[in-house]
Amino acid sequence: MNKAIVVTGTPATGKTTVAKAIANKLNLKYIDVNSLIRTHNLSEGYDDKMKCDIVDTDKLNRILKQMIKDSDQKLVIDSHLSHHLPKSYVELCIVTKCELKELKQRLEKRGYSKAKVRENLDAEIFDICRNEAKEKGHNVIVINTSEGSKDIDDVLEEFGFLKQFEA
Ligand SMILES: Nc1ncnc2c1ncn2[C@@H]1O[C@H](COP(=O)(O)OP(=O)(O)OP(=O)(O)O)[C@@H](O)[C@H]1O
Ligand SMILES: [Mg+2]
Incomplete structure (x- = not known):
């Protein structure tokens, strides 16, 4: 099985x-x-205050696990729920982070409500995704997207070891 690279944050x-x-x-x-x-109709409702879908992570995990098992390619899974996958399906868990001032600007630019901006800033302050990823036992690396240039390729160059996952 090709274990996945998950990107959470x-x-x-x-x-x-x-x-x-x-x-x-x-x-x-x-x-x-x-x-x-x-x-896959995984939304179990809509959180009006937070303006996001309510998703059953067990159901999502079942689908992602099947996709990982069936895929002949390694998958890169993009989701703030991806770190809930079991360790046995995940080769590497990347957690994206951003400085609070810049994150606040990004969230406000999206037109999110005050409550949603606050909730997301709190999630970043408490490092929820990274802590949950560590609790799951994942091999975690952190990429800070607020530092320096916008060119994410430079950041990836720093992580030369990523090459081992190349197809
Ligand atoms: N390395 C970076 N440098 C500067 N800006 C960035 C960088 N990475 C992302 N951004 C900007 O931050 C914003 C959010 O990025 P992105 O959509 O990748 O976040 P996301 O975590 O996928 O968000 P969501 O959880 O809503 O899917 C975008 O406007 C993007 O241009
Ligand atoms: Mg996104």
């Missing part, structure tokens, strides 16, 4: 940017969990 910290860059660079298959949630 607080909303707007740069998961999609990083996951797509890694998939392109290493020639792996990019999986957008948001579109999976739609195609």
Whole structure:
């Protein structure tokens, strides 16, 4: 089985940017969990205050596990829920992080409500995704998307060891 690379992190910290860059660079298959949630009808309702789908992570895990088992390619899974996968399915868990000031700007630029901006900043402050990923026992690396240049390729160059996952 080709274990997956999962990319998790607080909303707007740069998961999609990083996951797509890694998939392109290493020639792996990019999986957008948001579109999976739609195609598999995994949404169990809508949180109006937070303006997001409510998703059953067990159901999502079942689908992702099947996809990982069936895939002849290594998958790069983009989702703030991806770190809930069991360790046995995950080769590497990348957590994206962003400085709070910049994260606040990114969230506000999206037009999120005050409550949603606050909730997401709190999630970043408490490092929820990284802590949950560590609790799961994943092999965790952190990529800070707020530092320096926008060129994520430079960041990936620093992580030369990623090459071992190349297809
Ligand atoms: N390395 C970076 N340098 C500067 N800006 C970045 C970087 N990575 C991402 N951004 C910017 O931050 C914003 C959020 O990035 P992105 O959409 O990748 O986050 P996300 O974690 O996938 O968000 P969501 O959880 O909503 O899917 C975008 O406007 C993007 O251009
Ligand atoms: Mg995204």
